[in-house]
Amino acid sequence: MTIQGASPALYNEDLAPAKVRNWGPFSIFNVWTSDVHSLWGYYLAASLFLFCGSLVNFLLAIGIGSLIIYFLMSMVGVAGVRTGVPFPVLARASFGIWGANFPAIVRAIVACFWYGAQTAAASGAIVALLIRNESMLAFHQSSHVLSHSTLEVICYVVIWALQLLIIQRGMETVRKFQDWAGPAVWVMMLILAIYLVIKAGGISLYGDIPMDVLLEKTKDAGVPGVPGSVEALMAVAAIWVTYFAALYLNFCDFSRYSPDERSLRIGNIWGLPVNLILFSLVAGITTMAAFQVYGEVLLHPDQISAKFDSWFLALLAALTFAVATLGINVVANFVSPAFDFANVFPRHISFKRGGYIAALIALVLYPFAPWEGGAAHFVNMVGATMGPIFGVMMVDYYMIRKGWLNVEDLYRETGEYRFQGGWHVNALIASGIGIVFSSILPNFTNWLPSWWGVYGWFFGVAIGGGIYYVLRRAALGAGATAARA
Template identity: 45%
Template sequence: MSDTTIDRSGGFQPSARLHNDDLAPAKERNWGTYSLFAMWMSDVHSIGGYTFAAGLFFTGLVGWQVFVALVLGITVVFFLMNLTGFAGQATGVPYPVIARISFGVFGANLAALIRAVIAIAWYGIQTWLASQAVVVLLVAAWPGVAEHRGADFLGLDMLGWAAFVVLWALQLLVIRRGMETVRRFQDWAGPAIWVVMFVLAVWIVVEAGSDFSLNLTDEQKSGSAAVHAFFVAIALTITYFSTLLLNFCDFSRFAPDRRTVVRGNFLGLPVNFIGFAVVTVAVTAGSIAVFGEAITDPVEIVARIDNIWVTVIGAITFVIATIGINVVANFVSASYDLANVAPKYIDFRRGGLISAVVAVLITPWHLYNSPAAIFYFLGGLGALLGPLFGVIFTDYFLLRRQRISIEELYLDDPRSRYYYKRGWNPKALIAGTIAAVFSLFLALYKPWEAWAPFSWFVGVILAAVLYYAISARDFRQPELEPTTRTEEVQP
């Protein structure tokens, strides 16, 4: 029995504007420790994850300092992710429904759509980057392919379009049957990528031989500069997971108990992430001896290995890795978030299809190749994630003390304690908006760019303090008396 108290005594009927089968509390709890562990493997083992981990070793810190920063950062992520996981496991509901507790039954759409826009944009970008990796490896394996790339259309040649569309379609297949298909895919995809990465690490270390060295950079910082770089490395590690800190409940809602959440998170985050970082560093360090320069892009490393089988296996691996992280970090979130906007018309699968179509329409290659778009648009939206986290989980854990009414989350009626004012909670909006202004300023104001990595923390702390201060008087008495969990919400 968890610490969460769930009241179901009102006998309310859920509103079609707020309820469908996908948004209702999970009926099946079949995501065990291994499934959550495999989910985290899929999230971490990506081209972006590889580049991120390798890049930290070029920040001017020595190797042991980077590893300490990684350990501290992922430990913080582990504990915060457990909070998100506990909320999802106890209630059985996805992120946008959790957001209704603090933002209101309709105000939650704001929190959900912010997350959805980020997810859709990165879904398109990740798909395009992986398709480009496939094109590079195809040309490396069969140079003659380059002669048939065809004319440009909307910024991509025909080979680029073919690779993009294939990857796009494969990801749609993964969610064709909902979260159960996602679980089955993750169960084998994450470990498969691990095997390939480990083999690559062994090969490159052997090839490097006695020339192998973990000293990746000649520029080493000291004094206050080293301290700043150390805390930046910790902050970047935490913010790397900031999207899933909001919507990990989309997955943990299917876990049978809290112990499963903790075990899956422990294996998938501290253990897996540090292990992956070690492999990444080994490959990057070995690349200096083998290729004469440090290569932080795994695609380039595979392309330089003159072996067609390595190239083919590498291409398949990058496709699987991209599908894995896109499904975990982007597809699932966007599907639930869009379903929350119009549950009567959009279910999980339709939400995923809409996300996929929009991801093509935005031509993500143009978005990615525009520094202004990445910095101001996606960087600005990313800065809003901290305030959302601060408000939602301050409300759930500190103010309500995990005492909630599941039925009333689906009630379009002033009788619901989550209806607030016409379905919106003004106090959550006030706290979130003020925190967002400061967070955005820190993230986007160029003269303060050295402190931009800490914008998420500023947003979380400021939103949490403000929301607690203006809302605490409403929770002087326990909102709900302890009750036991009963059957699921029925339409």
């Protein structure tokens, strides 16, 4: 689509509606294999398994969560197909042409955190492999810099740099990379699970990890209820949904390249409920089998591979998990801030430059490692900030605009999305109040119940979206009254 009268402050070729739409069902499917099949994805799934107490409970909780994820991703994905625009441009419809920079920057900051967390996980897999060598182990234990071992720093920087090579040629390179990286991880995950199940002599559907061990491992996670209880299963489903909070906002960065809604739907069905449930099943089986074989709870796959007798198998596992993590970083944490930062200064920041900025911020964050700690707490704290933004955008697109936007006006300074000087005050108020209740109060005060943070993202969506709907309908009603007068 050619935009007549587009403002240079709102438009560049990277932000323009997609012209080439060749992301069929397989490419959409592999967005999800790349996003889920990572060390952090496995770590979270294995951690959540402990709250369920058995494989049957785990599949029930994850299954419910995965269906919710499919529904939410389809909502934002359809908007991407219909408009062809990336997330920060879509946000202009609800936040205003300049106000959209607020959700874009929030999403970019979250991506930088995740970029660092995933890079650290990938480099950790390489470190676990290298310290099998005695001289490397000695170096790892004796030399430190930036509050990390020197070996960890070196591996982090190497993995960090490799990711930059993937996006040198733009989104088409991203598509080609994810189309083989995602399936490769599935092969390695199955090898890991089968290897451990054979060594364990089988597994039980109703739990092989004793309750006292589960209680010890989950006592400080902030999840209500004991493992296997209804409260715990509800929390697992909620945390699983929250894990994808960032991509609820910017999945349209990918779906915009899909040729039609049918291709999107097929790719999402196989990539989300089917793929998520199977991946979680493998993670749960591997966790149980590893406990039977090694007598301890191992939540990180690199911890498991480090115990392999075969050096070759350990090497294969480390490389595969590293590649998988590169895949999710490129898909979830490089593409989004690349568009988000470009949206702020389209004249000066291209897709590549925006991605480089995100990578640089992740590098600066590494000495502080804000992602270290419990997986469930980190996911809830980071994800909850984006719930109100999602609520505002989806209420605006589906309930206010009935699934239709004037795409050309998204790039014009004097169009219908100018609102109050380019800022939509109602959207900013609604999302701001939502963030207070979804993230700030539950994480930095004791004013709310302890379980509130587990469902912070959901509260954010409901509060932000609800307030926006009321304010928007009131504004539209006042406008209609004034027009009649």
